Amino acid sequence: MSARANLPVVLGIETSCDETGIGIVRGRELLANEIASSVEEHARFGGVVPEVASRAHLEAIEPAIARACTTAGLTLNDIDALAVTAGPGLVGALLVGVATAKALGVALGVPVYGVNHLASHVVVDELQHGALPDPTIGLLVSGGHSSLLLVADDASSITPLGQTLDDAAGEAFDKVARLLGLPFPGGPWIDRVAADGDPAAIAFPRGLNNPGDRERYPYDFSFSGLKTAVARWVRAREAAGEPVPVADVAASVQEAIADVLTSRLVSACRDKGVAHAVIGGGVAANSRLRAMAQARCDSAGIELRIPSPALCTDNGAMVAALGSRLARSGVAGSPLDFATTSNLPVTRSVW
Amino acid sequence: MILGLDTSSALTSIAVVDGTRVVVERRHLDARRHAEVLAPMLAEVCEAVDSSAITAIACGVGPGPYTGLRVGIATALAVGMAWKIPVHGICSLDAIAAAAYASEESALCGDVFVAVDARRSEVYWAHYIAGCTRVDGPLVAKPGDIDATLRAGVWVGHGAAMHADSFGLVLARDAAEDALGYPQASWVAMRAGLLLASGAEVDQQDHMPLDSHGEDTGATARALRGAALLPARPLYLRRPDAVAAGTAS
Numbered sequence: 001m002s003a004r005a006n007l008p009v010v011l012g013i014e015t016s017c018d019e020t021g022i023g024i025v026r027g028r029e030l031l032a033n034e035i036a037s038s039v040e041e042h043a044r045f046g047g048v049v050p051e052v053a054s055r056a057h058l059e060a061i062e063p064a065i066a067r068a069c070t071t072a073g074l075t076l077n078d079i080d081a082l083a084v085t086a087g088p089g090l091v092g093a094l095l096v097g098v099a100t101a102k103a104l105g106v107a108l109g110v111p112v113y114g115v116n117h118l119a120s121h122v123v124v125d126e127l128q129h130g131a132l133p134d135p136t137i138g139l140l141v142s143g144g145h146s147s148l149l150l151v152a153d154d155a156s157s158i159t160p161l162g163q164t165l166d167d168a169a170g171e172a173f174d175k176v177a178r179l180l181g182l183p184f185p186g187g188p189w190i191d192r193v194a195a196d197g198d199p200a201a202i203a204f205p206r207g208l209n210n211p212g213d214r215e216r217y218p219y220d221f222s223f224s225g226l227k228t229a230v231a232r233w234v235r236a237r238e239a240a241g242e243p244v245p246v247a248d249v250a251a252s253v254q255e256a257i258a259d260v261l262t263s264r265l266v267s268a269c270r271d272k273g274v275a276h277a278v279i280g281g282g283v284a285a286n287s288r289l290r291a292m293a294q295a296r297c298d299s300a301g302i303e304l305r306i307p308s309p310a311l312c313t314d315n316g317a318m319v320a321a322l323g324s325r326l327a328r329s330g331v332a333g334s335p336l337d338f339a340t341t342s343n344l345p346v347t348r349s350v351w
Numbered sequence: 352m353i354l355g356l357d358t359s360s361a362l363t364s365i366a367v368v369d370g371t372r373v374v375v376e377r378r379h380l381d382a383r384r385h386a387e388v389l390a391p392m393l394a395e396v397c398e399a400v401d402s403s404a405i406t407a408i409a410c411g412v413g414p415g416p417y418t419g420l421r422v423g424i425a426t427a428l429a430v431g432m433a434w435k436i437p438v439h440g441i442c443s444l445d446a447i448a449a450a451a452y453a454s455e456e457s458a459l460c461g462d463v464f465v466a467v468d469a470r471r472s473e474v475y476w477a478h479y480i481a482g483c484t485r486v487d488g489p490l491v492a493k494p495g496d497i498d499a500t501l502r503a504g505v506w507v508g509h510g511a512a513m514h515a516d517s518f519g520l521v522l523a524r525d526a527a528e529d530a531l532g533y534p535q536a537s538w539v540a541m542r543a544g545l546l547l548a549s550g551a552e553v554d555q556q557d558h559m560p561l562d563s564h565g566e567d568t569g570a571t572a573r574a575l576r577g578a579a580l581l582p583a584r585p586l587y588l589r590r591p592d593a594v595a596a597g598t599a600s
């Protein structure tokens with residue numbers, strides 16, 4: 001029997017926000033990554049509506065599992081273990097995935113890992129760039145979270161170093177996009193529009209940047225002040241009857257957000273003596289963030305890994321990747337009565 | 352044998368029935384822990400019976416509080432997918448009506464009304480005639496807004512017990528073990544078994560007139576008239592509250 005045949009096949013389920021993600025991996029090999037998104041249904045509300053997301057998950061989940069099996073060329077009977085996001089996230093949305101995973105586990109007679117969404121954003125990089133070095137600092141940036149995490153060698157535990165005190169980075173992009181009359185979700189639009197703008201045009205504030213805050217919140221983020229500053233700046237232009245230079249505003253906002261995120265990532269690596277970093281979450285697709293992070297990590301001697309965009313946004317493959325790592329380490333499945341959890345901090349990778 | 356489950360109320364229940372015989376049944380009353388308790392109950396039931404003899408799954412599809420309701424439907428769909436057997440939906444109020452008509456209450460020979468808690472001081476309710484035929488509903492209303500002549504009739508369901516002042520004759524208790532109070536998995540499964548055995552049309556058509564933004568103004572009740580075996584999809588009678596997550600500030 002080949003070594004490959006001994007590697008566990010893990011099906012991962014992700015329903016913490018508005019993406020219904022189903023992934024299948026064998027060892028560190030990605031076999032399928034199916035995503036059904038309800039993002040368009042939320043666009044007119046300017047943000048994710050929890051009940052709309054939960055309804056969409058229930059509609060999408062069974063067909064997505066079937067598609068993933070087809071793509072992988074497997075049947076459910078070939079699955080050795082299941083992994084599902086148990087939190088953090090929207091409780092009603094999480095429950096659709098958790099109920100599905102537990103029922104599949106019982107019906108197929110295989111273990112179920114209830115896993116931490118944040119840890120999976122870091123571990124997913126294994127599917128693309130091989131085994132994660134130990135330990136690794138993860139910067140997670142999306143519409144739902146902005147966190148710095150220290151992930152232990154075996155991925156069994158995570159130490160939250162810091163997080164946003166108000167808006168997530170993706171929310172900051174969304175809110176600024178709305179001020180500029182750009183559609184939801186705002187991140188990709190800001191990135192596109194900023195390409196024609198001057199990032200040094202306007203000096204928008206960097207949150208928590210005065211010496212007192214830096215000492216008290218060395219690894220945290222705050223973006224609500226930025227949003228307020230942009231609103232004030234745009235309003236002043238409008239009041240003066242002047243056109244708003246949308247490209248310059250977008251470029252300057254993007255510069256401020258990327259600056260704050262990358263400078264704190266680099267200081268966390270330095271302070272903790274960690275030479276490896278991973279960026280995950282939907283905002284990791286932002287071109288300026290990627291470029292600035294690469295440059296700053298290079299000059300600080302930090303090895304930076306960023307998965308491709310399809311593995312950065314919420315997906316099932318990342319959950320399967322963490323489940324696979326747990327299964328290969330011989331970690332037991334979660335008890336069937338594990339609960340979902342909506343809140344940070346969570347220091348466990350698995351329930 | 353049929354595996355039944357229902358999570359449309361505070362009661363989480365799961366059962367395996369063989370005709371009208373209940374082979375095994377588990378119940379747990381807790382409005383907030385459906386997902387925690389259902390999977391261990393499913394594992395117990397699978398231990399207790401030869402699961403390869405289960406030929407279909409019947410799932411209560413509400414109406415009921417959505418978060419819990421979805422746990423049961425997601426579970427039913429997943430087990431059906433794993434075992435490659437069909438999954439049917441039963442209106443959860445029908446399960447209570449079926450239990451009522453089968454009970455020894457002499458008052459229950461003509462029209463029966465079922466009401467369950469819909470929160471916000473409202474009930475989900477439906478109207479049945481002998482033979483357990485639903486002639487109106489499911490609908491959602493404040494008890495006091497239901498037509499007074501209907502309210503004067505015979506009512507079952509824990510919602511009727513909770514609002515007993517509003518109804519004529521209430522024959523249900525607000526108790527987990529009362530099949531006239533809460534939808535029970537065994538009655539969901541028996542009802543499906545009866546319909547399947549009688550050759551009732553297995554309706555694969557989508558009876559849910561609501562899309563995910565839909566608003567119900569009796570459309571569900573009209574669409575469901577005469578339909579007893581439903582697709583395994585939730586009977587949402589209200590549109591989602593459109594408050595985006597994380598927009599506070």
Ligand SMILES: [Zn+2]
Pocket residue numbers: 117121142144281313314
């Ligand atoms: Zn995420």
